[in-house]
Amino acid sequence: MDDLDWGVVRRSWPILREATWTSIQLFFLSLVLATIVGLAVALMRMSSVRGVRWFAAIYIWIFRGLPALVILFFAFFWLGRELDLTPFQAAVLGLAASSGAYKAEIIRAGLLAVDRGQYEAAEALGFTKAHAMRKIILPQGVRVMVPNYMSNATLLFKSTSLAAVIGLTELTGRSRQLANSTFKPIEFLTAAGGIYLVLTSVLIVGQGFLERRFALKK
């Protein structure tokens, strides 16, 4: 083994920084979309219409049963070609579809944790179902959801690396490329690993903050 050459990483820093930014954008866009999908599927799963409930259950079964990579391939090779999407857009859709199924279960668990009596009280007060959900059930359910939601978000952040397989030069893809072209795999893969560790640690700290923020005031 030759001596490690960290200078090459320093010189490539602007490229790595840009790739990190791509990863962060991928993460935020797919997180927002996954949350919308998850909320919709969770509510459908609890619907009083049987067909809607089944649809949601099948969605969750399929998207949790498949590797995220396979879902990403569907988004890229099939949806991407049909709708003429960029690899970035396909990656966002694929990650959101996959993560949304997990989010749905987390959101549903949070909603189910809210005491049954709260639904009944809202009904007695003449709230419509949508109004009760938005004003009474969701705010209380959120507290239960936060820990699982955040650890799932951390998983999603790591899953953005899968976009490298469909050719996106986010952090993993770019560092692999740089490792290849400079013959410095240790330096670049370690650098990428360090950046991931910093960002996932930030998310874990953020989780602790949110949990305190949403904790019941004593």
Added chain:
Amino acid sequence: MDWEFVREITPTILEGLSITLSLFAWSMVFSTIGGLVLALMRLSRIAPFRWFSAFYGWLLRGIPLLLILFYVFFALPEFGDAWTFPPFRSAVIGLSMWTAAYQSEAIRSGIISVDAGQFEAAEALGMTRFHYMRKIVLPQSVRIIVPPFTGNAINTMKQTSLATVITVPEMTLLAQRIIASEFKAVEPLFTLAIIFLILTTALVFAQAGVERAFRLKT
């Protein structure tokens, strides 16, 4: 969708099934041993053991599996021939190291769920610590360990698909080759998805079965 083509390529993709399954089986064996060792280290009275285990968990759970596989396959060989492994073995090493970090948490939470009074009782009976772990704690904690443990196993099954990026000819790689050579994506992805869905669904049923088997008899 061209069903004739689906029938044609299914045997080709199924050729990768045995590799997918042996990736899964070997990773489960090594990650269970590794996870148990890490969990015991985390609970050890010797501080450096605790630190190592905590550091390992932070490191392996903070980095995407894809990057870990790249590291094993591309960066480790830089350290010399002793660190150079063929693709299949590299994938087993990466998957095992990654899964072990999650299994150690599952095992640790099971062990600490055993009432502390039992330790005192065992000590009073003159049991050694090792004997106490093996005869008293592990049999009781298995019940707590099973659900997160099998959840991690299902995850590992799905993540075997990542081995495609380091050229392990498991099912995902075979499907990708068909996409590249035939310019048709939907059919190979459909076949691949069905096989994975069958595998993960079977594991979910196995999980329920194991949980029933370990349930407390009342």
